[in-house]
Amino acid sequence: MTLPVLAAAALFAGVLAYGLFGGADFGSGFFDLTAGGSTRGGELRTLVDHSIGPVWEANHVWLIYVLVTWWTAFPTTFAAATETLFVPFLLALVGIVLRGAAFAFRKYSGTLAQARLFGAVFAGSSLMAPFFFGTIAGAIASGRVPADGDGDLWSSWTSPTSLFGGVIAIGTCSFLAGVFLVADAERAGHRDLASGLRRRTLTVGVVTGAVVFVALVPIIHDATTLSEGLTGRAAPLILASGLTGAATLVLLARRRFPAARLTAVVAVATVLLGWGVAQYPWMLVDEVTIDQGAGADATLVAILVAVALAIVLVLPALGYLFRLTQSERWTHD
Amino acid sequence: MVTDPAGLLPARQQMALSLGWHIVLACFGVAFPAMIFVMHRRGIVRADPVSLGLARRWSKVSAVLFAIGAVSGTVLSFEMGLLWPGLMGPFGDVLGFPFALEGLSFFVEAIFLGIYLYGWDRLPPRQHLLMLLPMATAGVVGTYCVISVNAWMNMPTGFRMVDGEVTDVDPWAVLLNSGALLQFAHMWVGAFMVVGFVVAAVYAAGMLRGRRDEHHRLGFTVPFVFATVAALLQPVIGHVLGIRLGQTQPSKLAAFELATTTEQPAPLRLGGLLIDGQPRWFVEIPQWGSFIARGSFDKPVRGLDTFPAADQPPVNITHVAFQSMIGIGSLLALGVVVFWVARWRGRDLSGNRWFLRCVVVAGPLAVLALECGWIATEVGRQPWTVWQVLRTTEAATDNPGLWWSFAGACLLYVGMTVGAGVVLRSMARRWRAGEEDLPSPYGPQRQDA
Ligand code: HDD
Numbered sequence: 001m002t003l004p005v006l007a008a009a010a011l012f013a014g015v016l017a018y019g020l021f022g023g024a025d026f027g028s029g030f031f032d033l034t035a036g037g038s039t040r041g042g043e044l045r046t047l048v049d050h051s052i053g054p055v056w057e058a059n060h061v062w063l064i065y066v067l068v069t070w071w072t073a074f075p076t077t078f079a080a081a082t083e084t085l086f087v088p089f090l091l092a093l094v095g096i097v098l099r100g101a102a103f104a105f106r107k108y109s110g111t112l113a114q115a116r117l118f119g120a121v122f123a124g125s126s127l128m129a130p131f132f133f134g135t136i137a138g139a140i141a142s143g144r145v146p147a148d149g150d151g152d153l154w155s156s157w158t159s160p161t162s163l164f165g166g167v168i169a170i171g172t173c174s175f176l177a178g179v180f181l182v183a184d185a186e187r188a189g190h191r192d193l194a195s196g197l198r199r200r201t202l203t204v205g206v207v208t209g210a211v212v213f214v215a216l217v218p219i220i221h222d223a224t225t226l227s228e229g230l231t232g233r234a235a236p237l238i239l240a241s242g243l244t245g246a247a248t249l250v251l252l253a254r255r256r257f258p259a260a261r262l263t264a265v266v267a268v269a270t271v272l273l274g275w276g277v278a279q280y281p282w283m284l285v286d287e288v289t290i291d292q293g294a295g296a297d298a299t300l301v302a303i304l305v306a307v308a309l310a311i312v313l314v315l316p317a318l319g320y321l322f323r324l325t326q327s328e329r330w331t332h333d
Numbered sequence: 334m335v336t337d338p339a340g341l342l343p344a345r346q347q348m349a350l351s352l353g354w355h356i357v358l359a360c361f362g363v364a365f366p367a368m369i370f371v372m373h374r375r376g377i378v379r380a381d382p383v384s385l386g387l388a389r390r391w392s393k394v395s396a397v398l399f400a401i402g403a404v405s406g407t408v409l410s411f412e413m414g415l416l417w418p419g420l421m422g423p424f425g426d427v428l429g430f431p432f433a434l435e436g437l438s439f440f441v442e443a444i445f446l447g448i449y450l451y452g453w454d455r456l457p458p459r460q461h462l463l464m465l466l467p468m469a470t471a472g473v474v475g476t477y478c479v480i481s482v483n484a485w486m487n488m489p490t491g492f493r494m495v496d497g498e499v500t501d502v503d504p505w506a507v508l509l510n511s512g513a514l515l516q517f518a519h520m521w522v523g524a525f526m527v528v529g530f531v532v533a534a535v536y537a538a539g540m541l542r543g544r545r546d547e548h549h550r551l552g553f554t555v556p557f558v559f560a561t562v563a564a565l566l567q568p569v570i571g572h573v574l575g576i577r578l579g580q581t582q583p584s585k586l587a588a589f590e591l592a593t594t595t596e597q598p599a600p601l602r603l604g605g606l607l608i609d610g611q612p613r614w615f616v617e618i619p620q621w622g623s624f625i626a627r628g629s630f631d632k633p634v635r636g637l638d639t640f641p642a643a644d645q646p647p648v649n650i651t652h653v654a655f656q657s658m659i660g661i662g663s664l665l666a667l668g669v670v671v672f673w674v675a676r677w678r679g680r681d682l683s684g685n686r687w688f689l690r691c692v693v694v695a696g697p698l699a700v701l702a703l704e705c706g707w708i709a710t711e712v713g714r715q716p717w718t719v720w721q722v723l724r725t726t727e728a729a730t731d732n733p734g735l736w737w738s739f740a741g742a743c744l745l746y747v748g749m750t751v752g753a754g755v756v757l758r759s760m761a762r763r764w765r766a767g768e769e770d771l772p773s774p775y776g777p778q779r780q781d782a
Pocket residue numbers: 487516517519520523524526527567568569570571572574575576578585658659660661662663699700702703704705706707708709710713
């Protein structure tokens with residue numbers, strides 16, 4: 001593997017981690033939004049607070065990791081993408097800011113009226129961020145970001161690939177979140193909550209699957225380089241994703257929640273990985289390859305040193321945090 | 334002369350707004366964990382419920398502040414690309430590495446923050462306390478890393494320009510550039526001043542309203558001790574920082590000193606503005622300008638007239654911001670000296686209403702000094718984004734829609750400020766009413782009650 005490819009792999013590992021952990025966080029906004037009135041939804045919202053409260057900031061840092069690795073290792077492609085995709089980047093950012101702030105505010109708000117306001121902002125913006133990230137991915141994958149960054153400010157991210165990308169991102173995040181929340185609710189002994197969540201997660205899963213199916217045709221026409229990769233090199237991954245996705249539905253239906261969590265993660269991870277593999281060797285599809293976009297060698301080495309440090313310092317700590325949150329003591333108040 | 338890119342002005346405004354907002358919360362991320370540690374440790378070691386109660390409340394406050402600190406930092410990461418593609422494209426691989434390490438420290442900080450906040454009553458007390466240490470350390474490392482980038486923008490190294498192309502990139506040289514350590518020290522100590530005075534101000538306000546219990550006494554004293562040490566160190570570090578400007582950025586120094594022409598020895602001008610090219614309305618102290626800027630009473634200070642007009646920074650903003658910082662810094666240092674001298678002579682000024690009023694004002698003043706310091710540094714660096722390498726006009730985006738995004742940013746920040754204010758005040762109100770746990774209002778606990 002060349003140095004640029006290693007750096008690209010490190011970058012993509014961040015995308016993967018953000019997609020899974022950040023995604024599950026975002027998706028919980030969907031269930032929060034649809035939890036019902038303040039009395040009926042109270043239990044679910046408390047569960048959301050409890051489940052993502054300790055971890056959301058850590059999960060959010062994956063985004064910082066992705067941005068920083070991107071601009072350090074592939075600076076010109078970063079500048080090109082932010083210039084062309086100014087609008088969706090900005091809107092995704094607004095989503096992230098509103099969501100993080102409103103989540104923290106809601107937890108400590110003094111009155112029900114305030115909590116409802118902050119809650120609505122939190123839940124709504126939780127859907128905004130993945131949607132626009134989806135459109136960004138779609139724009140890059142369909143070759144709409146020119147190397148010099150002078151792509152169209154609007155049409156670059158409003159193609160079918162982008163828009164379906166956004167909707168699929170929302171669906172996937174929600175599905176992932178649902179699977180995690182069901183398991184959390186069950187573990188904490190909230191049986192009724194768990195069965196309600198289970199039903200809704202199944203619905204989300206089926207709908208998202210259907211959207212993916214419908215989207216295939218336009219995407220194949222719209223993003224030819226990507227679809228060649230998806231049906232060629234990445235086909236096994238996409239297939240694996242479909243199978244594990246279906247398995248998740250079955251496991252959910254049979255109330256095997258911990259197992260469903262595992263298959264859901266595999267399903268989302270493989271589809272993201274499939275995108276990466278299909279797009280290889282392009283950094284900006286049809287415009288700049290990984291090798292062409294890479295920054296100075298000395299910097300690539302430095303960034304790999306930083307990644308190695310992260311593996312040694314951050315991953316064990318992250319593991320500790322997740323282990324604590326799943327432990328008996330942290331599950332019950 | 335090429336015309337300025339359409340995004341130049343709004344990009345600068347937006348950057349200034351979002352950095353100026355972030356930096357205040359960043360200070361809490363840097364300094365608050367250390368203060369909570371001292372309080373929490375006191376509570377455990379002396380089995381003191383008052384200290385423990387304060388630590389617990391502060392950790393809840395930090396949950397709110399760190400959340401908006403983190404999201405406002407994310408804004409900056411996006412803005413690096415959205416506003417300054419001309420910087421990030423050519424120089425992303427030069428300045429990126431410190432940011433990567435910064436990201437790493439944020440990871441550590443965010444992880445241990447989660448553990449600490451939710452660890453109350455769940456982790457064994459001593460182990461719980463230790464979770465603050467990685468947080469505090471990560472805050473320091475992260476600050477060093479960002480500041481090293483800013484120091485690099487002031488004193489660029491670690492690359493060469495050959496025919497307009499960046500070559501020979503050495504990211505380690507950027508991370509360890511010679512300007513970083515001192516600038517970091519000033520920022521780090523500044524963070525302790527800001528948080529120390531702001532938190533002390535909150536309890537001083539409480540004492541002014543007649544709440545004179547142990548809770549308020551401790552809540553005032555611990556941050557005030559931090560602020561004292563910081564306020565005494567800060568002028569010294571700042572002075573050393575200023576001395577090197579004569580070599581590294583003489584035009585910035587000239588603007589700081591309102592020096593239109595070269596003078597030897599140069600006077601210190603207090604106050605004053607540049608009107609039609611002439612300094613007006615200032616008080617002059619002979620020779621002291623040379624001493625403050627160059628560390629000797631007879632060295633010259635270069636005047637602005639020795640620089641081409643196109644290379645001069647905006648003088649008035651830089652000068653006023655710089656002197657406000659110095660004025661406030663000196664005032665605060667004087668204030669803490671007065672307090673401890675009186676205390677040494679057996680008088681406790683925390684019983685004095687006028688002193689308490691001064692402390693209440695000291696909080697916002699420290700924040701103001703911090704903002705002024707940054708404005709002086711950043712505006713004084715103009716017209717360069719990377720000193721004598723990249724002009725701000727070349728760094729900015731050409732996006733004509735940027736005023737919209739600036740307007741949106743203003744709304745967003747006003748909203749977040751109001752939101753944070755409302756929530757923090759309501760927390761304080763409920764605490765005073767004796768509610769320690771602050772359950773969420775839609776939670777099942779509340780409905781049962
Ligand atoms: C609580 C805040 C605070 C206080 C009380 C002071 N400063 Fe400061 N100063 C800062 C907060 C700050 C800052 C915001 O943190 C800056 C901006 C950039 C930096 O690294 O630190 C800064 C920059 C800064 C610079 C510019 C460095 C450069 O452009 O490279 C100088 C020369 C000084 N300071 C000097 C002083 C002196 C002599 C002070 C004595 C009273 C002082 N500062 C008090």
